[in-house]
Amino acid sequence: MDGPDIERFGARAEAMLEELAAISEEPDRLTRRFLTPEHKRAAHLVGQWMAEAGMSVAEDALGTVRGHYGREGEAAGSNAVPRLLIGSHIDTVINAGKYDGMLGVVAGILAIEHFRDRNQRFGFAIDVLAFGDEEGSRFPTVLSSSAAVAGAFEDRWLPGLDVDGIALDQAMRDYGLDPQAVAAAALPREEALAYVEVHIEQGPVLEHQDAPLGVVTSIAGQFRTRVTVRGMAGHAGTVPMAMRQDALVAASEMVISAEAIARAHPEAAMVATVGTMKVMPGAANVVPDIVEFVLDLRASSDPPRFKALAEFTHRVEKIAAARGCTVTLETYHDCATAACAPWLQDGFARSLETLGLPAPRLVSGAGHDGQAMSKLTDFAMLFVRCKGGISHNPVEFASVRDMGLAVAALIRFIEDFDPARRH
Numbered sequence: 001m002d003g004p005d006i007e008r009f010g011a012r013a014e015a016m017l018e019e020l021a022a023i024s025e026e027p028d029r030l031t032r033r034f035l036t037p038e039h040k041r042a043a044h045l046v047g048q049w050m051a052e053a054g055m056s057v058a059e060d061a062l063g064t065v066r067g068h069y070g071r072e073g074e075a076a077g078s079n080a081v082p083r084l085l086i087g088s089h090i091d092t093v094i095n096a097g098k099y100d101g102m103l104g105v106v107a108g109i110l111a112i113e114h115f116r117d118r119n120q121r122f123g124f125a126i127d128v129l130a131f132g133d134e135e136g137s138r139f140p141t142v143l144s145s146s147a148a149v150a151g152a153f154e155d156r157w158l159p160g161l162d163v164d165g166i167a168l169d170q171a172m173r174d175y176g177l178d179p180q181a182v183a184a185a186a187l188p189r190e191e192a193l194a195y196v197e198v199h200i201e202q203g204p205v206l207e208h209q210d211a212p213l214g215v216v217t218s219i220a221g222q223f224r225t226r227v228t229v230r231g232m233a234g235h236a237g238t239v240p241m242a243m244r245q246d247a248l249v250a251a252s253e254m255v256i257s258a259e260a261i262a263r264a265h266p267e268a269a270m271v272a273t274v275g276t277m278k279v280m281p282g283a284a285n286v287v288p289d290i291v292e293f294v295l296d297l298r299a300s301s302d303p304p305r306f307k308a309l310a311e312f313t314h315r316v317e318k319i320a321a322a323r324g325c326t327v328t329l330e331t332y333h334d335c336a337t338a339a340c341a342p343w344l345q346d347g348f349a350r351s352l353e354t355l356g357l358p359a360p361r362l363v364s365g366a367g368h369d370g371q372a373m374s375k376l377t378d379f380a381m382l383f384v385r386c387k388g389g390i391s392h393n394p395v396e397f398a399s400v401r402d403m404g405l406a407v408a409a410l411i412r413f414i415e416d417f418d419p420a421r422r423h
């Protein structure tokens, strides 16, 4: 693989990402949430690309598009075939960038296309997986579609409601899926050789080190905890300040306390974010009586994360009591820190070295499908430099050259992949 190949891979990736980015729920920004008609259109497009790259294509009960590239001598329709899994997600956050998730799916497809063009087969099959619920931007679930492949889907997620009051299982039926068939989406453990993912770094480290690519060592664990504060509605003009049970002021103090807890633990790379808040009844001249917000709390290891949630719980109960309010917390997502398998990390490091590139190793503060897939098999990730480390923002950017290098590194990784190295 030489320079022109790298440029060609990168240009193809850019064009495919552009095409996917045009499929949005909103006219002037990219938003594509799980099981929406736009998810279905993007899944169909990805399925077409997989078929054109020489894969057989299927869709599982969670809408994951699964391309299969058979191993040497594999007869059509064989099952129980050992396979290397490559994937990422095609759902987005609200007002997203076009690289987060989609780049990993496109890179997998371009790698298979490269092998198909050379009629190159391996002693193992390769599946490319396009997951639809990594971001958790529609239902109170996160990583549900990769969890289904890993056999870790939880039925308690099915009644979860989106902002319009549509339950996950209803949305699955509306999409043409069968919520009762989720178990069939699980891949038998003995068939999964490993899971690898190419993803933009979504942070500033690679750019700071002037490295186009990097090898992930582990993915930070995360909580998503719904906090509901209840006070007393009242007339904005008549309730004296000292007599208020203002749920929004209490909630605001709680958000500040979450920030203070995270700031106090840089050693754990702790981060706390409140990105959504519902204020009820939602009138300018009514003292709010119910406020609901979600805390996203992460750290580079689990013990400090658990301690921080306990500390936050203690502080919010005190804040609520002092303001004549009550508070309830419901942690609906608890994803453990997940370590990338050293033998797979080394595989990516070797592939970077053969391309004459540095192979920095780094932690991922962002969550990924690999955390769910780690319940099925060993996993690893290859990070791609992104401009300013910006992500979850429409200015998110990865260069054509860096994306081309990522595809080339993935190809090298696959050519060098040997399941016998798993120890």
Ligand code: HGY
Residues within 6 Å of the ligand: 134, 135, 136, 365, 366, 367, 368
């Ligand atoms: O939130 C995350 O870390 C990921 O982008 N879903």
Ligand code: MN
Residues within 6 Å of the ligand: 093, 100, 135, 392
């Ligand atoms: Mn994301």
Ligand code: MN
Residues within 6 Å of the ligand: 089, 100, 101, 134, 199, 367, 368
């Ligand atoms: Mn992502």
